[in-house]
Amino acid sequence: MTRALDILELFLDGDGTLSAPDIVRKLQLPRTTVHELVTTLAARGYIVAVQGQPGRYRLGVRPYQLGSRYAEQLDLAAEGLQVARSVAETCDETVHVAILEYTDVIYIAKVDSTHAVRMVSAAGRRLPAHCTSVGKMLLASLSEAELSARIPDDADLVAMTPNSITDPAALREALARIRERGLAVENRESNPDVSCVAAPVRDRAGKVVAALSISVPMIRWSDERRIELEQLAAKGAAELSERLGHRSVA
Incomplete structure (x- = not known):
């Protein structure tokens, strides 16, 4: 859970897109671990693949939905x-x-x-x-x-x-x-x-x-x-x- 949140927080910096190698380098995690986490986050809508940039991801709609609900409260x-x-x-x-x-x-x-x-x-x-x-x-x-x-x-x-x-x-x-x-x-x-x-x-x-x-x-x-x-x-x-x-x- 903590590692998944660490990955999501990486999207707050830079141009808002990341590749699996970027995540491995920034968080010093094993490639297999990053692959599993990225797959899970993508399946749940937290991140999505960037069109035209194979292997790169951006935030999906799910964080926006959570943020909107937080703002409403x-x-x-x-x-x-x-x-x-x-x-x-x-x-x-x-x-x-x-x-x-x-x-x-x-x-x-x-x-x-x-x-x-x-x-x-x-x-x-x-x-x-x-x-x-x-x-x-x-x-x-x-x-x-x-x-x-x-x-x-x-x-x-x-x-x-x-x-x-x-x-x-x-x-x-x-x-x-x-x-x-x-x-x-x-x-x-x-x-x-x-x-x-x-x-x-x-x-x-x-x-x-x-x-x-x-x-x-x-x-x-x-x-x-x-x-x-x-x-x-x-x-x-x-x-x-x-x-x-x-x-x-x-």
């Missing part, structure tokens, strides 16, 4: 909460996971800091996306057509603080920078006493489906702390993405 909020807990334990700041609903963000998972001074919020809370780091991260993931449909050039953007972006053109400039960096920062735009960083969460198809943020009261905020938290948010978002089936390309 995933709960973004539950998985997000687990990752948020891990991130919060590392930095001891408030961590959120949020999704985009038209021009608002909805927090679907939240873990509090243990500090006496911390951000006060709740899972289920809705905020204007353009005022938050998670929201800007999610808006930045939209196509130009989608973004224009939701926030036209003449949109009236609400201000939650004096730092909130209220000009659609300025928001587009900010979103362009976020796309380049792959990270978003909020500088007291939804709360005058709090700044945040956020990173994108992707599903198995690579689509941005959520964002993970870390919120910090200004008394603990600095450029050095921001850089540290950006790295942690990116790591947490990558872990959540992996839980959702996303596989990053090195």
